[in-house]
Structure formats: C-alpha cells, structure tokens
Amino acid sequence: MLKTDNALRINNEDNVAVALKDVKKGEVILGISALADIPKGHKMAMSDIQINENIIKYGYPIGHATINIEPGEHIHTHNLKTNLKGVLEYNYEPNLSGEMQKREGTFMGYKRPNGKVGIRNEIWIINTVGCVNKVAERIVKEARSKFENKGIDGIHTFTHPFGCSQLGEDHIYTQKILANMVNHPNAGGVLVLGLGCENNNIDEFKKVLGNWDESRVKFLVAQDSEDEVEEGIKIVSELVESASKLEREEVCISNLVIGLKCGGSDGLSGITANPLVGSVSDRLVEYGGTTILTEVPEMFGAETILMGRCENEELFGKTVDLINNFKEYFIRYNQEVYENPSPGNKDGGISTLEDKALGCTQKGGTSNVTDVLDYGESVNRTGLNLLKSPGNDIVAITALMSAGAHIVLFTTGRGTPVGSPVPTVKVSSNSELAERKSAWVDFDAGVLLGDISMTELTDKFFEYLLDLANGKTQAKNEISDYREISIFKDGVTL
DSSP states (O other): OEEOSSEEEOSTTOSEEEESSOBOTTOEETTEEOSSOBOTTOEEESSOBOTTOEEEETTEEEEEESSOBOTTOEESTTTEEOOOOSOOOOOOOOOOOOOOOOOOOEEEEEEOTTSOEESOOEEEEEESSGGGHHHHHHHHHHHHHHHTTSSSSOEEEOOOSOSSSBOHHHHHHHHHHHHHHHTOTTEEEEEEEEOSSSTTOHHHHHHHHOSOOTTTEEEEEGGGOSSHHHHHHHHHHHHHHHHTTOOOEEEEGGGOEEEEEEOSOOTTTTTTHHHHHHHHHHHHHHTTOEEEEOOGGGGTTTHHHHHHTBSSHHHHHHHHHHHHHHHHHHHHTTOOOSSOOOHHHHHTTOOSHHHHHHHHGGGGTTOOEEEEEOTTOOOOSSEEEEEOOOSOHHHHHHHHHHTTOSEEEEEESSOOOOOOSSOEEEEESSHHHHHHTTTTOSEEOGGGGTTOOHHHHHHHHHHHHHHHHTTSSOOHHHHHTOOOOOOOOOSOBO
C-alpha cells in the first residue's frame, strides 16, 4: 500500500491509484501529474495501459482497458469494461486462513426457551398475507399508546404484499421468511395475524413454523373475529405481560450473529468501511460467533477468493452452485449483469462489478467459510456463512435478519435511511457523509484515512456493537423507527 494525503495505491501490483479527495488536472498523485480532474473515490492510471490490458485494483483485475490509457488519465466506465462472463467452471484451490486467536467474553441478552439468545425484547406482529397490513398497523398504533414503558423494547409490524396468489418457490420463500421472523430471538412475543382465505393461511403456515412456545407466539384470524383490532390488542396485552417479565442475563458473545451488507457504495468503501466490517467479522469469529455475507451478484469477480476459503470441498461445491445458479437466474431473464448497474456506485467511482465485488467481499474479513445457506435458511454453524440473496438493499437485509442476524452492519458511501426489523448499523466510508447524514449513519469508517489504525478502530467499533447488543444504545434505524422487509420473488402471481 502506498498512500499520500490525496491518493492511495491499494496493492503494489495495482496499475491505478484511488483519489482520496477531489484532484484537479495537473495536480500530482503519487509522483504522476493528473491529465484530467479525478473525483474523490475515482481511479487514475499509474502507468501506460494498452487496449485490452487488465486494469488492476486490490491486486486483482477489475476489467480491461477499451482504449490505450496514459499515466495520469482518469479511469472509469468510459475506458474500462468488465471481464466477467457467464457460468464458469472452477477448481477447488484451498487458501485457508490459519488458526485464529481465541477470545472469550459476555454480553447481556435475553435467553429464549428454544436456546436462542435475543438482544431486544420486542413484540412483533407478523402478517401471513398483505391483506391485513393495515389491520396490523392499527393494532400497533393503539397498542403502543396503551403499553408504552411496560417493560418491553417496542411493538412493531412489517408490511409486505405477499402470502396469497403465489406459486411454487415464491410461496415457499414467503413462508420461510415469515416463519424465521416468528422464531427470531429479538422478539419476546409474536402475534401471527392472518386473514383466513389466503394461500398462506394460519393452518398452512403452522406446518412450516414447526414447534412454538404458546406463551410467546399467538394467532389471530381476522375473518373469524368480530373486531379483529380489539382482539389483536387483547392478544398483544397478553404478550406484553409475558415478555415484560423477562430480564437480560449474562451470555457468551459466541451467541451473537451479525449480517454483513453494503449499499450505495463509493470508491472508498473497499478501502475504509468494508475492511473495517471485515475486521469486526473476524473479531466476532474469534469469540466463536457467527457472521453472514450475502449479495451474491456482488461476489461476481471475487468469488474465487471466497471459494479458496471454503473449509472443505463440499462447501466449495455449494459456493460454486451459489454463484452459477445466480448467474443462470439472470441469464434466464436475458439480463446483462456484469456491468455495474447502479448509478450511485458509478458516481462514487466504482466502474465494474469486479470493482464492486473486490470491495464488497472484504466485509467477510479473512475467516474461512464454514457454511453456505440457501435463501430462507437459518444459520446453524458458527463462523463465516455465505447466504443466497440478491444485492437489493431491502431484500438482502431481510434475508440476513431471517437467517438469524441480531444486527446488520450496512456499509455505505452514499447514505441510506433503510432499516430491517433488527438494528441496522450504517457504517460510512467517508467522514463527510457521516457528518452530513448523522441521522442515518451510526459509525464513521472514514477516519481510517487519518491516523487511527485498523486495530484501534476495530476495538472501538466492536465495543459499540456490544453496547448495542446490551441494549445500552440503539441504532439510528431503531431511533427513527425505520423497519422494513422485502421478500424475494421470482415467479408467477395469480
């Protein structure tokens, strides 16, 4: 790594440098005069690059030059094109990390009867079908006014349009996500609210839900009730009474599950925020905890790094399927997926999907991959898990929450207010964003461009996350009550 106050060459093999602030034409970057204005987060050529020659960043190709490029030229979508193509064959070439440091520690959480641990003690209303969304919202509104400060952390519902007229996998996906929400340990009590005539009616949903604690999970069919709102508030009252008796207990940090997500990235995301989250992921794994990395399309171009970190050949095979099956999903709809699709990412300096992926996957740190999960599955192995989900922000954070994440770490260089049903911690890649959108951003990783070390900031961030888990603080999405879900859809609606 070679760094000055205005630029960074991430890897010694790189033929580009990243501007750390807006650079004017003629300004010198690492000994080379800029031939054009280089916006912050964007790339500048550090050597002659011939047409079709690979452009190297993070030590890996992020695409190839479409014209001859001189040292000092701005490199972006106008002269750089992806190398990615369709379904590929891969060989298992293990590149496993060594034995990690073992750590021990505790936090104060809520023990659930099924052995899981929660970091919040909330009442959730889970709708089996979108038809009862407004009923649920009325129940929540009235219940909040009645049961405020009654020994629980909040009462929430999460609207969605599904649960009826869905076929095949879409119907199964909806049931799995909702069932995982009912079983999520951050909920001390759950009211499952149905309409009565939907595909995913409560009797059918119970078949997917499995065993449940009758003091924690209750059901209401709106069509069977004379006044569904009044009945719903009565049930919530019972749930509040039961949940309010629960108290935090000392539990091992190994119980924590943290989801890893990025969105609205910029050219600094892979230099500051994502590596910081990766360092925190490794730290939690050292404590015996669990992290979950998703956004499969944003692994394209960096997938071999993750494949090499799979603990065994079976997991390698699952990771190959994870990548290629998602490519086939795009191909099935005749969609070009290999050029970076996001205007915000491009504006922030990310030129190709490889460029995005090599920054994105750093959120997984250096830990070995211990499991690969299908969409709608829950974690059952500690360590770093890979999860099938698209990169769409709300779909991905819903998938992470559904898989068991107590907290989602969401890195961003552009900013977003979005939140999942669990604390969704925004980590900014640059300090300007953290200052400008302080109501959205929880933690500033941009300070890594200053004098603070990665180890120091990891210590500080991990301490913040333990305070969050202990209930000493709230994420900004909790404070603003920004809590949303979106369920993946890939089929016919009747």
